[in-house]
Amino acid sequence: MCSSIISAQTSEAFKELEGKVIDANTKDPLIFTDIVIKDSNISTVTNSDGEFLIKIPERFSDGILTISHLGYEKKEIKISSIKNPIKIALSNDYTELKxxxxxxxxxxxxxxxxxxxxxxxxxxxxxxxxxxxxxxxxxxxxxxxxxxxxxxxxxxxxxxxxxxxxxxxxxxxxxxxxxxxxxxxxxxxxxxxxxxxxxxxxxxxxxxxxxxxxxxxxxxxxxxxxxxxxxxxxxxxxxxxxxxxxxxxxxxxxxxxxxxxxxxxxxxxxxxxxxxxxxxxxxxxxxxxxxxxxxxxxxxxxxxxxxxxxxxxxxxxxxxxxxxxxxxxxxxxxxxxxxxxxxxxxxxxxxxxxxxxxxxxxxxxxxxxGFSDPRFWGAYNIIEPEKSIESAIKKIQKQLKRT
Structure with a gap:
């Protein structure tokens, strides 16, 4: 379920969408894939595991999420239809370039x-x-x-x-x-x-x-x-x-x-x-x-x-x-x-x-x-951490709790 949170930076609510982008054929994660809210300047990029999280202001809740990667066909998904977490498969773009x-x-x-x-x-x-x-x-x-x-x-x-x-x-x-x-x-x-x-x-x-x-x-x-x-x-x-x-x-x-x-x-x-x-x-x-x-x-x-x-x-x-x-x-x-x-x-x-x-x-x-505060970033979009970094952050949080 998408969570609705009141931003610490603005009075506007937002919801978080999380997912993973993969190659439709090999099922390998697609890193550095662009995730953009259509007709806006709001965006993020997938991490080394192909994962992303994007915070979407309420005014774009009926908008379109575009997913694009070099050499692959672009995909557009209606934001209101997305259920967390979403797995998005992109297909190679095979159009001949004569x-x-x-x-x-x-x-x-x-x-x-x-x-x-x-x-x-x-x-x-x-x-x-x-x-x-x-x-x-x-x-x-x-x-x-x-x-x-x-x-x-x-x-x-x-x-x-x-x-x-x-x-x-x-x-x-x-x-x-x-x-x-x-x-x-x-x-x-x-x-x-x-x-x-x-x-x-x-x-x-x-x-x-x-x-x-x-x-x-x-x-x-x-x-x-x-x-x-x-x-x-x-x-x-x-x-x-x-x-x-x-x-x-x-x-x-x-x-x-x-x-x-x-x-x-x-x-x-x-x-x-x-x-x-x-x-x-x-x-x-x-x-x-x-x-x-x-x-x-x-x-x-x-x-x-x-x-x-x-x-x-x-x-x-x-x-x-x-x-x-x-x-x-x-x-x-x-x-x-x-x-x-x-x-x-x-x-x-x-x-x-x-x-x-x-x-x-x-x-x-x-x-x-800030490492002990899971809401530290508020409404700001961030790059999802890869697994090793995510593990390091959790260790830091545990250390801070002990002290």
């Missing part, structure tokens, strides 16, 4: 990428926008959670057609760290939500595709795909073999009609330990070597009224820590994800309240307040 294949043969993939990066002024949201987003960050030693942080933030999103950087305002946050699992080495993720925001390649191309770097990459076409019945170019990229500086490799998914970037999945080439370590490690003890073994990124965009905007990103960084004189090493994984759950256009200048803004160098507060 026309797009012919077009690809006439295009140079490098030129296509350059054209896509140059589209920010025409097809992306160029109005001042306040985006509500949910952010989660975890640090694991091998498979055990050592630190867990969550926050609701307001992104003061600048228009895509100017060079001003976005600001982030911290609304609510909670954090718990068990330093006994960190072997006296406190790994901290500097940047917090900004790290995820900077994966917005269209707004911040300087972090991956500068004018100087593009000639250092090799671009090629992969098999095309579709999203919501629209053809999508898939472009592979990697650094040229004679380039020793660590650069990125991965795939860009580009809308064939508008040349908008719909998503990107990429990784840093970490084969050069020394240089890749310099990119990530800001501070460490002299008797320890720290270097990344994996650095993976993903960013998704969403469209509304013909304009595209940043919607979701995740980062996963794995580091190996070697203490000089010690026989065994340690492996840590730092992960973060951020999803835009609502947004609204603002005609006035953004980021007026400077005291509430966080910096790009921020490390989230060590405070653990």
């Amino acid at each position: 026309e797009i294949s012919i077009t690809v043969n006439a295009l140079d993939p490098k030129d296509l990428v350059i054209k896509t990066l140059g589209k920010k002024s025409s097809i992306y949201n160029n109005k001042n926008t306040i985006m509500t987003a949910f952010y989660r960050e975890t640090i694991k030693k091998r498979r055990r959670n050592a630190s867990l942080s969550e926050a609701v933030v307001k992104i003061h999103k600048q228009p895509y057609n100017n060079l001003r950087r976005d600001h982030i305002e911290l609304i609510k946050a909670r954090k718990n760290t068990d330093y006994t699992k960190l072997d006296t080495l406190a790994l901290k993720l500097q940047g917090g939500p900004f790290s995820n925001l900077y994966t917005d390649i269209i707004k911040y191309p300087e972090f991956i595709f500068t004018e100087e770097d593009i000639p250092l990459y090799q671009f090629s076409f992969d098999a095309s795909t579709q999203i919501n019945k629209k053809p999508i170019y898939v472009v592979n990229f990697k650094q040229k073999e004679d380039i020793k500086t660590p650069l990125y490799y991965g795939k860009l998914y580009i809308d064939a009609e508008t040349l908008a970037l719909t998503s990107a999945v990429y990784s840093l080439n970490v084969s050069n330990r020394e240089l890749s370590s310099q990119m990530y490690v800001r501070k460490k003890p002299r008797k320890v070597d720290v270097y990344p073994t994996q650095a993976n990124y993903r960013v998704n965009y969403r469209t509304k009224d013909g304009k595209w905007h940043y919607a979701y990103s995740n980062i996963s960084l794995t580091f190996k820590v070697n203490w000089k004189g010690k026989l065994f090493n340690s492996v840590y994984t730092l992960s973060s994800e951020m999803a835009v759950t609502d947004w609204e256009v603002h005609d006035t200048k953004l980021a007026k309240v400077r005291s509430q803004l966080i910096r790009p160098t921020t490390i989230l507060s060590e405070k653990a307040s």
Whole structure:
């Protein structure tokens, strides 16, 4: 049964819908699936188990829930007909792409990428926008959670057609760290939500595709795909073999009609330990070597009224820590994800309240307040935690009750 709850942030009631999205054929969970209330800016994304929970304001109780995933047919379900929990199966979109294949043969993939990066002024949201987003960050030693942080933030999103950087305002946050699992080495993720925001390649191309770097990459076409019945170019990229500086490799998914970037999945080439370590490690003890073994990124965009905007990103960084004189090493994984759950256009200048803004160098507060309160987030939409994180939260709640 859907529960109706009075919001702590507004006077409007809302109900929670929870479910799981799977592949209709394999029954595997579909991660990073977009869950959107049609004709609104309210949305969420499925977690690594394919699960989601979305809080729907009462005014949309007779609305439509849309479920879409790259390469699958979009599904629409009337909200009033949904019973908790719901399992949604999406089928592969098998429509042949003969026309797009012919077009690809006439295009140079490098030129296509350059054209896509140059589209920010025409097809992306160029109005001042306040985006509500949910952010989660975890640090694991091998498979055990050592630190867990969550926050609701307001992104003061600048228009895509100017060079001003976005600001982030911290609304609510909670954090718990068990330093006994960190072997006296406190790994901290500097940047917090900004790290995820900077994966917005269209707004911040300087972090991956500068004018100087593009000639250092090799671009090629992969098999095309579709999203919501629209053809999508898939472009592979990697650094040229004679380039020793660590650069990125991965795939860009580009809308064939508008040349908008719909998503990107990429990784840093970490084969050069020394240089890749310099990119990530800001501070460490002299008797320890720290270097990344994996650095993976993903960013998704969403469209509304013909304009595209940043919607979701995740980062996963794995580091190996070697203490000089010690026989065994340690492996840590730092992960973060951020999803835009609502947004609204603002005609006035953004980021007026400077005291509430966080910096790009921020490390989230060590405070653990809120983990004992199941209604901590109120009406804010969050990303459902995966099973291991859900277990860690329950342990934190038990610890707080005992103390």
